[in-house]
Amino acid sequence: MKNSAERLTEELNKKGLRPSHQRIKILEYLANHPCHPTAEQVLFEMKKELPTLSKSTVYKTLNAFVEAEMLREITIENNEVRYEYNLADHGHFKCEKCGEVYDFEIDFDISQPEELSGFKINDKNIYFKGVCKSCLKKKQNI
Amino acid sequence: MKNSAERLTEELNKKGLRPSHQRIKILEYLANHPCHPTAEQVLFEMKKELPTLSKSTVYKTLNAFVEAEMLREITIENNEVRYEYNLADHGHFKCEKCGEVYDFEIDFDISQPEELSGFKINDKNIYFKGVCKSCLKKKQNI
DNA sequence: GTTCCTGCAAAAGCTTTGCAGAAGA
DNA sequence: TCTTCTGCAAAGCTTTTGCAGGAAC
Numbered sequence: 001m002k003n004s005a006e007r008l009t010e011e012l013n014k015k016g017l018r019p020s021h022q023r024i025k026i027l028e029y030l031a032n033h034p035c036h037p038t039a040e041q042v043l044f045e046m047k048k049e050l051p052t053l054s055k056s057t058v059y060k061t062l063n064a065f066v067e068a069e070m071l072r073e074i075t076i077e078n079n080e081v082r083y084e085y086n087l088a089d090h091g092h093f094k095c096e097k098c099g100e101v102y103d104f105e106i107d108f109d110i111s112q113p114e115e116l117s118g119f120k121i122n123d124k125n126i127y128f129k130g131v132c133k134s135c136l137k138k139k140q141n142i
Numbered sequence: 143m144k145n146s147a148e149r150l151t152e153e154l155n156k157k158g159l160r161p162s163h164q165r166i167k168i169l170e171y172l173a174n175h176p177c178h179p180t181a182e183q184v185l186f187e188m189k190k191e192l193p194t195l196s197k198s199t200v201y202k203t204l205n206a207f208v209e210a211e212m213l214r215e216i217t218i219e220n221n222e223v224r225y226e227y228n229l230a231d232h233g234h235f236k237c238e239k240c241g242e243v244y245d246f247e248i249d250f251d252i253s254q255p256e257e258l259s260g261f262k263i264n265d266k267n268i269y270f271k272g273v274c275k276s277c278l279k280k281k282q283n284i
Numbered sequence: 285g286t287t288c289c290t291g292c293a294a295a296a297g298c299t300t301t302g303c304a305g306a307a308g309a
Numbered sequence: 310t311c312t313t314c315t316g317c318a319a320a321g322c323t324t325t326t327g328c329a330g331g332a333a334c
Binding site for chain 2 (some may be wrong): 006075076077078079080081091096102103104105106110114115116117118119120123124126127128129130131132133
Binding site (some may be wrong): 017018020022023025052053054055056057061078079 | 311312314316317318323324326
């Protein structure tokens with residue numbers, strides 16, 4: 001088992017974060033599911049295992065993980081932040097019909113644009129919007 | 143004068159939007175300033191010319207312009223939407239120190255990634271974050 | 285005269301904060 | 310024991326909505 005509770009506890013300790021039950025479970029969920037949930041969706045999923053989990057704990061935990069660079073924050077829409085455990089550079093596609101977010105590989109080794117010479121770049125983001133294959137199929141059947 | 147009130151009135155008529163005084167002024171401001179203001183900043187700027195302008199009119203107007211594809215919505219942070227008149231494909235850089243948004247040219251003719259084969263792509267976005275030249279200079283002087 | 289737009293106030297939705305009690309070191 | 314975390318409620322922000330009066334056609 002790659003992302004076991006023991007390994008994640010170690011990861012939390014290294015970052016100076018106390019490995020509470022809630023934190024381990026939330027990190028474990030994100031490490032083992034290649035999805036892009038919102039805070040609300042994390043809360044909904046985790047309530048199954050942690051019925052007393054609160055909204056504020058989810059927000060505080062996710063923010064702490066982003067701060068510690070254990071999770072990546074994805075901003076595509078202004079009314080929701082999504083999170084993922086995959087820290088490697090990749091692009092995101094959000095379907096305008098079903099809302100699903102898909103990963104895709106893309107070359108991030110873009111040479112520094114002329115207009116940004118002398119700028120310090122910390123973070124590069126690429127996202128597309130459109131309609132996913134599965135929603136396009138559904139449309140044809142209607 | 144490129145983006146005169148007359149030309150913009152015509153543009154609004156073409157899109158089926160009534161060329162009210164407020165709409166013309168807001169569009170004129172965005173067309174003649176290569177900036178990336180939030181709704182709040184548009185309101186602040188326009189109050190100088192239109193003292194009775196309301197927040198809700200600004201939001202409704204900007205949304206109507208985006209809907210009519212006269213403006214582009216820029217989402218970099220989840221707590222603010224920015225707007226620009228420049229519809230051509232380009233990247234954005236947001237400075238984490240001063241908050242300023244800069245444009246840069248970048249090749250958007252990326253071949254469709256394998257993972258997105260069969261997907262319909264409507265919108266491509268690239269944004270970087272970091273520290274701009276001017277803020278880097280300031281830091282050195284402290 | 286109709287239809288659409290503006291502006292006020294209220295509401296909505298996501299996220300953050302304050303604080304008392306609980307858990308972890 | 311001391312520090313940090315959790316969970317509840319309340320507050321904070323940006324954005325949206327409902328509605329009456331006003332502007333545009």
